[in-house]
Amino acid sequence: MAIRPGAAGSHRLNDPTQSGLLMRLHIDAPLLLGLLLLCAFGLVVLFSATDQDLDAVERQLVRLTLAFGLMFAVAQVHPYQLRRxxxxxxxxxxxxxxxxxxxxxxxxxxxxxxxxxxxxxxxxxxxxxxxxxxxxxxxxxxxxxxxxxxxxxxxxxxxxxxxxxxxxxxxxxxxxxxxxxxxxxxxxxxxxxxxxxxxxxxxxxxxxxxxxMHDYQRQRVLTFLDPTSDPLGTGYHIIQSQIAIGSGGLHGKGWLLGTQSHLEFLPEHHTDFIFAVIGEEFGLTGILVLLSLYLFIIYRGLSIAVNAPDTYGKVLAGGLSLVFFVYVFVNTGMVTGLLPVVGVPLPLVSYGGTSMVTLMVGFGMLMAVQTHRK
Amino acid sequence: MRLDSNLQDRQREERLVGARAIVAGVLVLAALSLVVVRLVRLQITDHEHFSVLSQDNRVKIQPVPPSRGLIYDARGVLLADNHPSFSLEITIEKVDDLPGTIAALAQIIRLDDKDRERFEHLKAQRVRFQGVPLRLNLTPEEVARFSLDSYRFPGVDVRAELIRTYPLGELTAHALGYVGRINTEEIGRIDSSDYAGTRFIGKGGVEKAHEGLLHGQAGYQQVEVNAHGRVLRTLESKPPIAGRDLHLYLDITLQRAATAALGEHRGAVVAIDPRTGGVLALVSNPSFDPNPFVEGIGGQEYHALLYAPDKPLFNRAVRGQYPPGSTVKPFVGLAGLAEGVVDTRKIKYCSGAYRLPGQSHNYRCWRHSGHGGVALEAALIQSCDVYFYDLAHELGIERLKHVLGEFGFGARTGIDLAGELGGLVPSKEWKEKVRKQLWFPGETLIVGIGQGAFMATPLQLAVATATMANHGHFFQPRVARAAQVPGAPQAEDLPTVSHVIDAGDPHRWEQVIHAMTQVVESPRGTAKGIRSRDYRIAGKTGTAQVFTLGRNQAYNASQLEEKMRDHALFVAFAPADDPRIAVAVIVENGGHGGTVAAPVARKVMDAYLGGSTLIAEPEAADGD
CATH class of the missing domain: 1.20.58 (Methane Monooxygenase Hydroxylase; Chain G, domain 1)
Known part of the structure; x- marks a missing residue:
């Protein structure tokens, strides 16, 4: 590589979304806004999904704060270093x-x-x-x-x-x-x-x-093909999550009023199956809001990839954005019964820290690609 | 040049990544539309369907069992009560590893062999998906300990319910019966919505006969439950209607006196108020404790009771069918008067045996030397068989059976006590139908003295005696007098059924009753030993043959094994001029009615009428 990245891409500095201060702090404002809205929505749902357990919501908030901090830290790293x-x-x-x-x-x-x-x-x-x-x-x-x-x-x-x-x-x-x-x-x-x-x-x-495949994996595939074949065993998750979503209707049963999740018919309702809680309590409307937030984040990620000054940044940013979408699709597909059950959390909404940290570090990389131009 | 090619590369890359990003964006939108289409299907198209499923998930209808009516005796003594109890139940269909579960339960609650045995016994006759009790009467500590660990035991529940108790136990077992768990046979008979939530049903006696009054009506609750089936709140409810309390005619003081009077004897005492048909005492000895039966008695314990030589489970008072022997003679006598076959002055000659015209067979009187010439009164006092052979012969079996039937013989009396048997008054039709044999005139004679195939229960004897005391006014016997809605100010009387026997001249009743007083009062009377100074008794002794003697053998009680000895019978009512109590007593293998059964009846009447209990030493009176 004879040419340093950035040299060729410098003409893109007049991007209207980049204000000087945020650029120097290596923060991408649209992405940050999308993530903040998504996480806020996630916390509201989580409060309901954990049966109004404020401690759990607080722990999640602490994790989110740490993850955001980690994201900002990673954003400071030049993509050149990431590549090395x-x-x-x-x-x-x-x-x-x-x-x-x-x-x-x-x-x-x-x-x-x-x-x-x-x-x-x-x-x-x-x-x-x-x-x-x-x-x-x-x-x-x-x-x-x-x-x-x-x-x-x-x-x-x-x-x-x-x-x-x-x-x-x-x-x-x-x-x-x-x-x-x-x-x-x-x-x-x-x-x-x-x-x-x-x-x-x-x-x-x-x-x-x-x-x-292992037996339990085969079982999942079979259950996916016909959940009613084992309604109390492996099909139970699928049946109950579909009941939760379906009974939510267009407008949902209302925040904190989902019977499927609060009465514990829906398993894993604050982790992998939290999407069903949203479907039950906020209805199709709420789900469309959530999906719009995801779409916005993915769109921003892809546009960062397109605008990235070098090859490494382009493919990394594009790949990370798309894999974020894969998370969303696998989880929502699983909860709605489109895909077999695999243990994938709903990104940034499900309770838990491991995948959240990974995702936020990824977004930090996206911000790094977007904001390091020299 | 190199820069140029680099620039070209860069531009190509820009275009490539841009194009790929657009393709990726289209794929993302396509995939998300799949999800959205799926959501529209779930949340809009099939919304109704899933709403119903969700509602079904969370709302369960739970039956609320009514509390069973209590039972009181005539003076308000509580005979059947309900007390709250916690039991541990296993719904076997919901448990995968039953032995493992029981073993794990044994770690936290006390389980002894009796519990396991009863569990096995009840398991065999359970209704599917209904809990089978493993332990009864859990202590509060055990309930708490189980509750902590209950998540480990799906299909195992602590159930709080009202358990029937019989405070007087053995004393009332045969009269009240008991309640027990509904078995598979009963589940088919009952209205399952009425018995939702109740696992108990009357199994005998008053408990069974008045099941409809005592049980009440089940209510229900619509409750919200979580996935573990735990009830969170009640959405809607309809309260149950409690069963009605029963007030009996039964007088527990008299019941106790009658039981004491029988003492160690096997036998039965039934006392009836002739004015109402109300059963004042109903004793079958020996008895049993009904309380273990309520929650299910262990197999071994049950076996022991069932096969005990004295048959404590056998209700002799209403199911014991004995030849009534001479106790039937007053009724046969009345039949003769009523049908105009004899009058009180008509004298028959007893030579010690009777022969039907044209036959050589000798029908013997108990007194082989004969009674000489006897009219009805003397025949009753001395219990002359020959007089009644002749009377029965003159009446013929049809008329005899008819009048005896009016007194309640040969058919169930219809008492409100389950399990009653009807006895038997033999007849031509019966013999042709059952034995496929012709009726011989001699059999009529045997019916006339209450032997042979003639069978009556102690209850029937008491009812007939009460009817006699009542001058032919027959009341269907009743144990329960009134039913009371709990909390209501007054109890409602239960209906009574009665009919009147037409004897033509009402004076004929007096004539027979007078003869019956002489059984006790005459120096030649067969029950002279029980004469009371406080009131006049009208009675009749009897002996039921258990063992048929050969033609010329003499009966010698001391030489026979106890089980072969005759049953001693006695029927009586008192006071003779204003009867308030009619009693029938049978003492199995007691021997002679006048010496064994009559004193029992006297003690019962004393207890009821307040007489002195001085009884002359029963003489070794002869007679029957």
Missing amino acids: WSLPLYVLGVLMLVATLLVGDVGKGAQRWLDLGVVRFQPSEMLKLAVPMTIAWVLADRSLPPRLGRVFAATVLMLIPVLLIAKQPDLGTAILVAAAGVTVLFIGGLSWRIILMVAAAAAALAPLLWYR
Whole structure:
């Protein structure tokens, strides 16, 4: 790379959304606004979903504050540095995944946690960022579109952690990590021919995958195809979440008045299934508001990618924005019964800190791409 | 040049990423529209459907059982009460690992072998999806301990309910019966909406006969429940209507006296107020404690009661069918007078045996030497068999059966006490139908002295005696006098059923009753030992043959095993001129009516009429 990034992109500094002060603080105002609105909405829903447990809402608020702080911190880092750290972060992440498989804690029947003494840590979360960063690093070495060799290298780099995570077994995270790699490749201009070929191969290999699945994974797929086949077992989640959403109607039952969630018919109602609580209490109207906020954030992310001054920034920002969408889609699809149940939280709304930190660090990277122009 | 190519690369990249971002944006919109279409389907198109499902989830209709009516005796003594109790129940259909669950429960509450045994017993006859009690009468500490751990035991619940108790236990068991858990056979008979939430039903006696009054009507509650089925609040409710309290004719003081009078004897005492048909005492000895039956008695315990040699579960008063023996003679005598076959002056000659015209068979009188010439009164006093052979012969079985039927023999009296049996007055039709044999004239004679196939319950004897005392006014016997809505100022009398036996001349009743007083008062009377100074008794002794003697064998009680001995019977009412109590007593294998059964009746009448309990030492009176 003969030319430093920024040099060619400097003509974009007159972007009307960039005021001088926010630019110097490396904050992207539209993205920040979207995130703040989303998180505020999330806290309001969470208050209801936790049965008005102020302590839980407070803990979530503390996490959010920390996550926002982390986002601002990451935003200060120049994308050039991010690019340099891509591979080392990736190698570290993969090593920790291997360590997890060897000595990790078993939680809910899967080895996902690595106990570092001070904190328990899910290395797979780190890979959700390290994989798109590394693939962006691979692609950004030459101008786009990537040649076949680089696509292959990127694919191998992606598959190593995906397979390790799938082995934990944590299919949901494996899919998300794979999605993070694929979206970067897609934004980076992966040729349509390859996309079609892979899609065709995947369709052909799907039956093979069935034999490789764990029993509980097969059960989920079966339940997805017909939730009523096991209404008290694995189908219960799906049936109850559809009842919750459906009974909400156009305007919902009202905040704090959802019977499905408050009377505990809806399982996991403050974590993975919080979308159903929104559907029940705020109706279709509330859901459309939520989806608009997500759309706005994704739109802003994609426009940051388009406007990014260098290749690395473009593909990383595009990939992160799209993988954020994948989160939203997988969760809403699962809760509404469009997709099988995989344990993916509703981003920035579900109770819990792990995925929130990952997401906010990602948004910090987006802000870094947008605001570092020199 | 290099810069140029770089610039070209950059522009190509810009276009590429821009195009991809647009494609991605379109894909995002397409995917989200899928979600939105799905949401519109759920929230708009199928909204009604899911609203109903959500409502069904949260609203449950719970029955509220009515409290069962209490039962009081004639003086207001409480005979059947309800007391609150906590029991631990397992709904077997909801439990995956039953032995494991029970073992885990045993860690937190006390379970002994009796509990396990009863549980197994009740499990076998349970109604599906109804809890089977594992432990009864949990202590408050045990309830608290279970409540803490209840999440570990799906399908196991603590149930608070009102449990029937019988404070007087054995004393009232045969009269009241008891309530017990509704079994699979009963569930088919009852109106399930009326019994929603109630698991108890009357199993015998007054409890069963007056089930409709005592039970009341179930109410319901619409409650909001959470996913664990815990009730959060009541949305709507209709209160239950409590069952009505019953006030009985039964006088517990008399009941106690009658039980004491029977002492160790197996037998029965039924006392009736002739003026109303009200049952004052109804004793069957031995008795049992009905309380363990309420919540389900253990198999072993039940077995022991069921097969006990003295049959404590057997209600002799209404189910015991005995040949009435000579106690039937006053009624046969009245039949003769009423039908105009004899009058009081008509004398028949007793030579010690009777022969039907043209037959050689000898029908023997109990006194082999014979009574000589006897009219009706003398025949009753000395219980002459030959007189009644002849009378029965002259009446014929049809007329005899008809009049005995008017007194209540041969059919259920219709008492408000479940499980009554009807006895039997044999007849031509009966014999042809049941035994497929012809009726012999000699059988009429045997009916005339209350033997053979003739069967009557102690209750029937008491009712017939009361009818006699009442000059032919027959009242259907009743245990319950009135029913009272709880809280109502007054109890409502229950209806009575009666009819009058037409004897033609009312004086004929006096004639038979006078003869019955002489049974007690005459020096030759078979019950002279119970004569009272305080009031006049009209009575009749009887002996029911358990063991048929060969033609020329003599009956010798001391040589027979106890179970082979005759049953001693006695019927009486008093005071003879203004009867207030009619009593029938049977002492199984007691031997002679006048010496064994009559003193029991005297004690009962003393207790009721307030007489002295001095009884002359029963002589080894001869006679029947």
